[in-house]
Amino acid sequence: VAITTIGHDGDDTLWHSENHFAVTTERLVELLHPWVEEPTGAGPVSTEEMLVSIERRNLALLGYGVKSFTLSMIETAIEASGGRIPASAIEEIMGWGRELLDHPVELLDGVAKTIETLSGRYELVLITKGDLLHQESKIAQSGIEASFDGIEIVSEKDPVTYRRVLGRRSVDPGRFVMVGNSVRSDVLPVLELGAHAVHVPYQVTWALEHHDSTTGVAPSFATLGSISELPSALDEIEARAGS
Numbered sequence: 628v629a630i631t632t633i634g635h636d637g638d639d640t641l642w643h644s645e646n647h648f649a650v651t652t653e654r655l656v657e658l659l660h661p662w663v664e665e666p667t668g669a670g671p672v673s674t675e676e677m678l679v680s681i682e683r684r685n686l687a688l689l690g691y692g693v694k695s696f697t698l699s700m701i702e703t704a705i706e707a708s709g710g711r712i713p714a715s716a717i718e719e720i721m722g723w724g725r726e727l728l729d730h731p732v733e734l735l736d737g738v739a740k741t742i743e744t745l746s747g748r749y750e751l752v753l754i755t756k757g758d759l760l761h762q763e764s765k766i767a768q769s770g771i772e773a774s775f776d777g778i779e780i781v782s783e784k785d786p787v788t789y790r791r792v793l794g795r796r797s798v799d800p801g802r803f804v805m806v807g808n809s810v811r812s813d814v815l816p817v818l819e820l821g822a823h824a825v826h827v828p829y830q831v832t833w834a835l836e837h838h839d840s841t842t843g844v845a846p847s848f849a850t851l852g853s854i855s856e857l858p859s860a861l862d863e864i865e866a867r868a869g870s
């Protein structure tokens with residue numbers, strides 16, 4: 628069975644993203660420091676933990692991306708300060724949100740060359756989740772948009788979504804490989820459909836993308852050190868699928 632179609636995640640697979648969120652989270656921790664008691668063993672949670680739990684709580688209503696992150700930071704500031712946070716601090720947080728949305732797109736090392744190599748051999752589809760407007764603007768700025776045969780900006784990356792995307796494009800799951808930095812979003816739901824997946828970890832993983840351990844499960848996907856190793860990893864998948 629020949630592989631015909633490669634799905635690529637965007638954030639932290641093609642371009643940097645999570646590092647900017649991590650820096651912004653550090654700024655929030657610093658901003659809220661005067662209002663937050665130092666967490667002790669069983670004592671109050673840290674600002675970071677509070678932010679993650681507020682993001683988790685907001686996910687079903689607000690979805691992924693910078694705008695929901697910004698609202699969750701504001702909610703964290705209000706909650707952590709017991710409602711005492713001044714409007715000037717809220718304004719500062721909103722400024723960080725704007726900075727995140729305005730940040731220039733920086734491709735990861737090896738992305739441009741790898742995408743160029745693959746674009747002649749396979750149908751390439753970019754499958755990303757987050758704010759529609761922000762994702763569209765990152766794709767437009769990336770300089771690699773023309774190499775993709777399709778772009779799918781989705782609200783959630785679960786088996787239902789992948790099945791819908793593949794069905795709409797008439798791609799047999801056995802001929803599809805998804806590539807991404809998140810085991811939870813880019814690997815496991817795709818394997819569930821009988822498709823293939825390649826994991827390319829990024830230097831930081833967002834808390835809400837952490838997944839339950841896959842130990843005990845036979846590793847049925849490759850993990851690469853860099854996207855530059857993708858063309859040969861795809862050859863291996865094809866050799867295995869053909870045998």
Ligand SMILES: [Mg+2]
Pocket residue numbers: 636637638639640807808809
């Ligand atoms: Mg990603």
